[in-house]
Amino acid sequence: MNIQKDFLDSQxxxxxxxxxxxxxxxxxQNYTKFEEEILxxxxxxxxRSEQERINNFNSHEHIKLELLAYLIHIRRFRYFIKNLKNxxxxxxxNTKEEKEIWDSLVVTGGALEYYANKWAAxxxxxxxxxxxxxxHLEMLLNLEGSVIMYDxxxxxxxxxxxxxxxxxxxxxxxxxxxxxxxxxx
Numbered sequence: 001m002n003i004q005k006d007f008l009d010s011q012x013x014x015x016x017x018x019x020x021x022x023x024x025x026x027x028x029q030n031y032t033k034f035e036e037e038i039l040x041x042x043x044x045x046x047x048r049s050e051q052e053r054i055n056n057f058n059s060h061e062h063i064k065l066e067l068l069a070y071l072i073h074i075r076r077f078r079y080f081i082k083n084l085k086n087x088x089x090x091x092x093x094n095t096k097e098e099k100e101i102w103d104s105l106v107v108t109g110g111a112l113e114y115y116a117n118k119w120a121a122x123x124x125x126x127x128x129x130x131x132x133x134x135x136h137l138e139m140l141l142n143l144e145g146s147v148i149m150y151d152x153x154x155x156x157x158x159x160x161x162x163x164x165x166x167x168x169x170x171x172x173x174x175x176x177x178x179x180x181x182x183x184x185x
Contacts, residue, residue: 017181020077021174027070028170034063035155035167042150067157067166068119074173075116078105081180089185101169101176111162112169118160135160 041048041056048056084090085106093099104110118135138159149156156165 013181013184016080017177020073020177023073024070024170024173024177027066027073028166031063031066031070031166034059034066038063038155039150067164070166071112071116071119074105074112077177077180078113078116081106084180084184090180090183091185093179093183097172098176098179101172105176111164114160114162115157115164 037055037059041052041059081090085092093102101112105112105116107113149158154165154167156163158164
């Protein structure tokens with residue numbers, strides 16, 4: 001047993017957990033502020049001042065940056081999980097909510113994995129894996145355009161056949177982070 005290595009490993013895991021939770025929550029809180037600004041701007045289009053219009057326009061851009069930052073941390077977490085799984089230090093969860101996030105994040109083709117790779121890491125450009133030009137166009141419209149969709153459940157992003165509703169996922173993701181760190185063997 002290497003006490004020094006075990007101590008260093010445990011400190012790295014503690015640091016990863018702490019920083020991941022802080023970062024995800026930080027970006028989510030910013031995301032919700034921009035979402036509120038966007039929704040406020042949709043409600044009173046005719047009576048907005050020039051500054052309110054500018055704020056609303058900027059919010060459309062900034063919300064994407066917050067989602068992008070969130071997904072970058074999610075992608076980092078994905079590889080952390082995959083390495084733990086490959087080393088036999090983490091097993092696939094068997095409870096419904098944890099399995100739902102696991103399948104979305106860890107399993108290739110899941111919605112979180114797809115957004116983290118194709119949008120946050122620009123893998124739609126440099127590692128296409130047989131995607132059509134329509135997927136690339138859809139990704140660019142989501143990333144560079146003003147495509148943000150709303151329905152009765154709130155704001156969401158959609159491309160490549162995957163929807164991303166951060167307002168519905170964030171609390172599940174935070175619980176999943178706790179699950180992962182509480183179940184490392």
